[in-house]
Amino acid sequence: MIEVELRVNGTAHRVELDPRVSLLDALREQLGLTGTKKGCNQGACGACTVLVDGDRIAACLALAVQYGGREITTIEGVAHPLQRAFVRTDGLQCGYCTPGQICSALGMLAEADAGMPSAVTEHLAEPRVTLSSAEVRERMSGNLCRCGAYNGITDAIREVAGARPGVSS
Amino acid sequence: MRPFEYVSAPDVATAVRAISDAPGAKLLGGGTNLVDLMRQDVxxxxxxxxxSGVPLTGVDELPDGGLRIxxxxxxxxxxxHPVVRARFPVLAQALLSGASGxxxxxxTVGGNLLQRTRCLYFVDASAACNKREPGSGCDAVGGFHRGGAVLGASEHCIATHPxxxxxxxxxxDAVVExxxxxxxxxxxxVELHRLPGDTPHRETELEPDELITAVEVPASTAAATSRYRKVRDRASFAFALVSVAAAIDVQDGAVAAVRIALGGVAAKPWRAYEAERVLTGARATEAVFREAAEAELAGAVGLPGNEFKIELAxxxxxxxxxxxxxxxxAA
Amino acid sequence: MTQAPERVSPPVEPPVVDSGPVVGRPVDRVDGTAKTSGQARYSAEFPYPDITHAALVHADVARGRITTIDSADAEAVDGVLAVITHRNAPKMAEAPKVSLLDLSTMAAGTRVNYLNTDEVHWNGQPVAVVVAETLDAAHAAARLVRVQYEALPAVTDFAAAQGDTKPAKGGMMGAGEAKKGDAEAALATAPVSVDATYTTPPQNHNAIEPHATTAFWDGDELTVHDATQSIDWVRKHLAIRFKVPAAGIRVVATYVGGGFGGKGSVWAGTLLAVLAARVTKRPVRMALTREAVFRTVGGRAPTVQRVALGAGHDGLLTALVHTGVSAVGRTGGNAEPVGSQSQHLYAARSVLIQHRTTELDMLPNTFMRAPGEAVGSFALESAVDELAVELAIDPVELRTRNEPERSPTDGKRFSRQNLARVYADGAERFGWAARDPKPRSMRDGRRLLGWGVATAFHMPIQLPADVSVRLSADGTVLVRSSFHEIGVGAATAQAQITADALGVPLDAVTVEHGDSDQPPAPMAGGSGQTASLAAAVLQACDRIKREALALAGKAPGSPLHGLRPADLRATGGGLFRADVPAGAEHAGETYADILARAGRDHLEARTGSDNRFRSAVGQARFMAGFLNDRRKWVRAAIGAHFCEVAVDEDTGEVRVTRWVGVFDVGRVVNAKTAASQLRGGVVMGIGAALGEETLLDPRTGRIMNPGLGEYHLPVHADVPRIDVSYLDEPDPTAPLGILGIGEVSIVGVAAAVANAVHHATGVRVRDLPVTLDRLL
Known part of the structure; x- marks a missing residue:
């Protein structure tokens, strides 16, 4: 067992961890933060997306012992207009992929703010990103939604992106 | 996942000592491939x-215009990275077409190079797989092998590097340190990964106790006009059926320099030397492109489930x- | 110390509309905040302090007998509490015989009595369960259980088994036959005909929430948190299998992370979690891995279908033949009724519909979103497109020309007949008139464009539902029923229906659901939940209004004194005279005033009965009525799909670039959630069209892609803007005019895509999925 300080949503937790425990399982089973979901446990669905120091990652493929001292944000620590936008645009149905979609979208918006390109970015050297529908859809493709709420999710993200300075949609 | 001893290495020296001291040790970077395979008992x-805490995180420009990553x-x-985007677009595009955000x-760069095949029979412990269990056979040859290799494969293994x-x-022309x-x-x-032959379990030229510390990409005139084209079964977040990385320098309608590599078709990134040979010095026409492609794929061998990749490539x-x-x- | 957690009721969002009729309006989901904040709890997420974790061990032979099990290494793993095998498992009763009088007898996904037998019936069947203190210990130990088998000959190759088929039995998914005239003879003499074979692969539901069960025994009382679409079935089935009274079993499924039919039956994970909890006397959580879902929960069966159409040069059909063979398991499963829509959609003079099955030694199939029609429509609607090409008639025109006045095979009337309308609307919205019918005639740079259409058709079911409605003196309303929120916005819809039925604001209504302590609701399936519940909610609200009127009527001072129900309307939080304008003096009074005067703190009405005998009688009566109704009417939701695809001329990559769907689904309760559900069906259909396929190795019967990395669901980038609209007219034969919308929109999608691909490329793909290698 390894003692690690997990900093989640601004709170530090000292936990004893079997090094096999994924960040996802540590959050869900040890800290009781079940808002982060397990959909495939293989990095293939995005339901477990959390933010680490602002970057979105798949918590199922992260060993928790690797993330001591980092600032981890889960859906329980998110209070953002995007959540309301998801409800308004109906960017959800069963709700199981939703926390991952929202955390992923927040990480994605930060990436766009930093000018990071995507696989569909026409002019790679262009330092600014325009979050067209195609850009949002490509950048969010790591988050599966079997209910098929993709249109609403894209709308919610573009609505919030457009409302912020520095990012055009 | 089976239990293991966890060692956190703060620097290269500690890391190489740790893997040298413990046969059966594995290096953990981002975990995206290793953690998954450990969970599947592979x-x-x-x-x-x-x-992950070792400070090998720089991207530095080299005096000759190359990059050290x-x-x-x-x-x-x-x-x-701005330099990658401006001078090596093929690299930026390849990275961005991989996996998900x-x-x-x-x-990590090192982990990406050393990721293992997505062959369906490699990750299923109940199947025969010479790569996972040398000598057990290859269930992919007579099974599902849509993702399988058409170049450089052997009867022992048709896995592709993903x-x-x-x-x-x-x-x-990158070099691995x-x-x-x-x-x-x-x-x-291009020499890092091995073709399967009769030892598909030996995937690279690295020794088990070696650690990749950097990748150097030399300057290249062709790289500025370069592109990565990935063909896959869905629009995003899928492995390549076939991919092409190409860089070309055309002067006065003739090919002055060209570099081509193929993905999804072999156990290694497949440098298309034959195609380059046909193209170099020739007119940059559709007919010549086709001739070059034919030449490269001349030795390709398909199976019922992946034969289409030859024409697709x-x-x-x-x-x-x-x-x-x-x-x-246009430039 | 173990305690069942507190009941969770979904928090209610601030109101979007505070009064007035709300049925039909685009109201936000009542559980939207719970779901976007991580507060909505799913079945693996209820905390028990001394929870244990269970993992399955799967057989890796298709058929055989277990000869040895060596569990010593697994038992030696630190934290392992039990390794349960057929050697030491407690006895479970067999699954009950199926009876139409009690639908819950259909609950079992398979007939296998898990861990009570040494027989293996499919590659992947659970043969052991490991229970441990931690997840990691359970899964690590499960890898160490070594099982040896005496393998027996197995049939695992669907394609090779086509020679050994038999007529389909009826059963859950209702694979009927139909015959009218001599279709084969008519086909042979038809001036124009098409006759082709179509195939569809096995598919899996792949709800993003994997099946999970948390089970806890307290003596003979059992609490189960289960990811299910059938709370009542789970409860009754567990009572039978574990020989305890159903009354002592509580099944909770407040939120379910998607179902699509995959959570409709009781599968191994649920049974074995309950069994493991019995063995360990601890709460057990069985959260299936994605692989375990693939290996233990059935999916959609593969099919081989023949559709042959004969027509005159005028396009009128003289013959329609639709036959299908689908795979079932040796231990369960149902025929895919692929010809379902073919019995009703076209006015063919002669018709032959037949379903056959072939038994394989594999995991039984189950219902998956629009069983039958989802894949049957691929064959039928592709064939209609092929005929349109042969006839050089526009495919929309061909379909409307053949719209029947009465159901062609049985003469039944349609409750609605709007196919021509939805096609006309869709054509307008899509711009269909600009289509050049010639294949390869439209392009966008190096991409070939194609436009395709297909018809959606689905007959929703209705089932008996019990609800209780309680109107309190403060004007608030509590609706309770153990229905399922699997993503459809069920609580939101019932809150809207209740608000309008009682004439109270939406935010006055709280809906509790997903718990067997509530009055029993039917399974969420067959697109029937909303209408089934609506009937019960309306009935209960009606009783409350009558009781309120009776109370008021006794009071001489009440403006309602002497009035009859027909004189009134429910509005403004009370009952008011229908013949005077709203807001008029002495036109009526609020429920609060009525209850205050009568000294009552609430009125409550409950439909159905807790009494098991009366409940069974009621259910049988309901089914008799429903079936009788079905004999009279064809009650179907329909739609028209229009799509555009772009096919890369070099690589054959197909991308869907545009979609218009126009539907007739009767009355829509919530414009927002209904549109989402209709889009969702299209998205799943796009997946089936372009990528989804469960790869069963015919040599071993083993699923080789049991994960989301290799089973390709559509991702964001695959899905364009989906323009959905609907007629929004109540169906006169359905409760509140509601037809179900859960399934209709997936029907026809794959055909629309394949038809568009043909238009783009000239290549007719008759085998799903339409992957690029077929277009090179």
Whole structure:
């Protein structure tokens, strides 16, 4: 067992961890933060997306012992207009992929703010990103939604992106 | 996942000592491939050496205009690097077409190179797989092998290497720097991975105790006009059926320099030397592109489930070169 | 110390509309905040302090007997509490015989009595369960259980088994036959005909929430948190299998992370979690891995279908033949009724519909979103497109020309007949008139464009539902029923229906659901939940209004004194005279005033009965009525799909670039959630069209892609803007005019895509999925 300080949503937790425990399982089973979901446990669905120091990652493929001292944000620590936008645009149905979609979208918006390109970015050297529908859809493709709420999710993200300075949609 | 001893290495020296001391140790970077395979009982390291804190995270310009990339640079950071975007677009595109935003934030350059095949029979412990269990046979040959190799495969293994980034690096003549307790050595990227032959379990030229510390990409005139074209079963977040990394320098309608590598077709990023030979000095026309593609795929061998890749690879080579010719001409 | 957690009721969002009729309006989901904040709890997420974790061990032979099990290494793993095998498992009763009088007898996904037998019936069947203190210990130990088998000959190759088929039995998914005239003879003499074979692969539901069960025994009382679409079935089935009274079993499924039919039956994970909890006397959580879901929960069966159409040069059909063979398991499963829509859609003079099955030694199939029609429509609607090409008639025109006045095979009337309308609307919205019918005639740079259409058709079911409605003196309303929120916005819809029925604001209504302590609701399936519940909610609200009127009527001072129900309307939080304008003096009074005067703190009405005998009688009566109704009417939701695809001329990559769907689904309760559900069906259909396929190795019967990395669901980038609209007219034969919308929109999608691909490329793909290798 390894003692690690997990900093989640601004709170530090000292936990004893079997090094096999994924960040996802540590959050869900040890800290009781079940808002982060397990959909495939293989990095293939995005339901477990959390933010680490602002970057979105798949918590199922992260060993928790690797993330001591980092600032981890889960859906329980998110209070953002995007959540309301998801409800308004109906960017959800069963709700199981939703926390991952929202955390992923927040990480994605930060990436766009930093000018990071995507696989569909026409002019790679262009330092600014325009979050067209195609850009949002490509950048969010790591988050599966079997209910098929993709249109609403894209709308919610573009609505919030457009409302912020520095990012055009 | 089986239990293991966890060692966190703060620097290269500690890391190489740790893997040298513990046979059966595995290096852990982003975890995107290793953790998954450990969970599926395919990887069973007794010791896991966590190198995610080792400071190999720089992307530095070399005096000749090339790049030196630390082995622990995250895929997303490398793709976003201004020099990569401006001078090596094929590399940025390859990185960005791989996996998802989340996984690119985790995956490292070194780990990406050493990721293992996605062959369905490799990851299922109940299947025969010479790569996972030497001598057990290959269930993929008579089974599902849509993802399987058409170049350089053997009767023992038809697995493909799944990396996109490595295909771009192969086209860019990258060199891998490797460290062990015996010192440092450099391996050209095109020689890093092995073809299966009758030892498909030996996937690279690295020794088990070696650590990739950096990748160097030399300057290249062709790289500025370069592109990565990935063909896959869905629009995003899928491995390549076929991919093409190409860089071309066309002067007065003739090919002055060209680099092509293929992904999804072999156990390694497949540098298309035959195609390059046909193209170099020739007119940059559709007919010549097709001739080059034919030449490269002349030795390809397909099975019922992946034979289509041979024609798909030819067409994707032609399409990529055609697009580069347009872009190069427009530039 | 173990305690069942507190009941969770979904928090209610601030109101979007505060009064007035709300049925039909685009109201936000009442559980939207719970779901976007991580507060909504799913079945693996209820905390028990001394929870244990269970993992399955799967057989890796298709058929055989277990000869040895060596569990010593697994038992030696630190934290392992039990390794349960057929050697030491407690006895479970067999699954009950199926009876139409009690639908819950159909609950079992398979007939296998898990861990009570040494027989293996499919590659992947659970043969052991490991229970441990931690997840990691359970899964690590499960890898160490070594099982040896005496393998027996197995049939695992669907394609090779086509020679050994038999007529389909009826059963859950209702694979009927139909015959009218001599279709084969008519086909042979038809001036124009098409006759082709179509195939569809096995598919899996792949709800993003994997099946999970948390089970806890307290003596003979059992609490189960289960990811299910059938709370009542789970409860009754567990009572039978574990020989305890159903009254002592509580099944909770407040939120379910998607179902699509995959959570409709009781599968191994649920049974074995309950069994493991019995063995360990601890709460057990069985959260299936994605692989375990693939290996233990049935999916959609593969099919081989023949559709042959004969027509005159005028396009009128003289013959329609639709036959299908689908795979079932040796231990369960149902025929895919692929010809379902073919019995009703076209006015063919002669018709032959037949379903056959072939038994394989594999995991039984189950219902998956629009069983039958989802894949049957691929064959039928592709064939209609092929005929349109042969006839050189526009495919929309061909379909409307053949719209029947009465159901062609049985003469039944349609409750609605709007196919021509939805096609006309869709054509307008899509711009269909600009289509050049010649294949390869439209392009966008190096991409070939194609436009395709297909018809959606689905007959929703209705089932008996019990609800209780309680109107309190403060004007608030509590609706309770153990229905399922699997993503459809069920609580939101019932809150809207209740608000309008009682004339109270939406935010006055709270809906509690997903718990067997509530009055029993039917399974969420067959697109029937909303209408089934609506009937019960309306009935209960009606009783409350009558009781309120009776109370008021006794009071001489009440403006309602002497009035009859027909004189009134429910509005403004009370009952008011229908013949005077709203707001008029003495036109009526609020429920609060009525209850205050009568000294009552609430009125409550409950439909159905807790009494098991009366409940069974009621259910049988309902089914008799429903079936009788079905004999009279064809009650179907329909739609028209229009799509555009772009096919890369070099690589054959197909991308869907545009979609218009126009539907007739009767009355729509919530414009927002209904549109989402209709889009969702299209998205799943796009997946089936372009990528989804469960790869069963015919040599071993083993699923080789049991994960989301290799089973390709559509991702964001695959899905364009989906323009959905609907007629929004109540169906006169359905409760509140509601037809179900859960399934209709997936029907026809794959055909629309394949038809568009043909238009783009000239290549007719008759085998799903339409992957690029078929277009090179």
């Amino acid at each position: 990887e069973r390291p007794t010791t896991v050496v966590d190198i 630390g082995a622990l640079v995250r895929n997303s950071r490398l793709a976003a 989340q996984l690119r934030n985790m995956a 990396s996109d980034m490595a295909v771009a690096l192969a086209a860019l 490797v460290e062990s307790v015996r010192g440092t050595r450099r391996v050209p990227l 030819r067409r994707t080579i032609v399409a990529t070169l055609r697009q580069l010719r347009v872009e190069g001409g």
